[in-house]
Amino acid sequence: MTGLSHAGHQDRVHPLKGGRHVDHESVTLSAEGPVGDRAFCLLDPAVDRCLRTVEHPTLLATRALWDGTVLRAELPGRTVVGEPVATGDVREVDYWGRTATVELVHGPWAAAYSAHLGREVVLGRAAPGQVVFGASVTIVTDGSLARLAREVGAPVDGARLRATFQLDDAGARPFAEDEWVGRRLRLGAAEVEVTGLVGRCAVIDLDPASGVRDLPVLKALAALRAETGGVDLGLYAEVVAPALVRTGDPASVAPLG
Structure with a gap:
């Protein structure tokens, strides 16, 4: 198993679709996704x-x-x-x-x-899942956010990506999580299956607390992902083993095969 952590990061949900993310010390994952999300x-x-x-x-x-x-x-x-x-x-x-x-x-x-x-x-x-785009859980990593920040030339708050979980990937290369598609990821006692990459839109150019367009994040991401022809950052996942996930719980990726 590949060792990861999300210690030091808040787990996030937003009860009102389109509103600001709300940080939590824990998130309950049901079979339908994060309880109370959207x-x-x-x-x-x-x-x-x-x-x-x-x-x-x-x-x-x-x-x-x-x-x-x-x-x-x-x-x-x-x-x-x-x-x-x-x-x-x-x-x-x-x-x-x-x-x-x-x-x-x-x-x-x-x-x-x-x-x-x-x-x-x-x-x-x-009802759960009705106003969710893609999959019920989304995941981003510190390594990819750090690389994006270097491209932008300014810090990129993970809240811009509106992900359920932000993982510390212990210095892994940027976008290494692309290789997790089709694999299972354990988050504390919960387990999710990664179903695909998250395609991004102009929302990531908006300050996550005000809605003011302040950084060209989407343009920078497109430059970084030019070889793939997309603007993907982060992962979609579905819950396969529901449980309470707390900030600081260990995370690990199941090996191939």
Whole structure:
């Protein structure tokens, strides 16, 4: 097994699709993915479409906290808290070209986010996996982030990549994790199967706390990945052995064969 660690790094989820990542000391991985991750999404009610961060970057200036009962949304100059109440209004909505099923909820969040965004939005609750692009778990490594930072000429906060886990790969060569596709990765007591590489978009150019476009990260990544013809960074994975994963738990990659 290849020794890895994610000691010193926060495990991350974001309860509201498109909002700022929330750091946690631990994440519970269920068979469907990280518990509480992307449990809610904002919708354009006129066209039943899930809002995209790349089109609404100021979503990154907001933070949602969800304990399974109470949803707390922190927006610039305003915080709204309550227990979401199901409306029974179930919508089939567009999520990046595929259909996702969400249920609208009552509460103060739609008005608060509408005021923040300057347009009408409604809040929907989604079942696990409904508003997840790719796979339920994503992983990045320090080695690849460090190489990207050198190309950019400035530090690249791992939060830009919006990954579930950031691993310390003990000085491995950049993008060595590309070779993990098809293999299993143990994270503490949990185990995931790596299913593919994560293709990146212009969201990684945005400051992860404000949504301000401040660094040409995507351009730098494209230069680094010119030989592959893609802009991949990080891994998609699905959970095969659910468990609680704590920051600092050891991580290891199963050998080939």
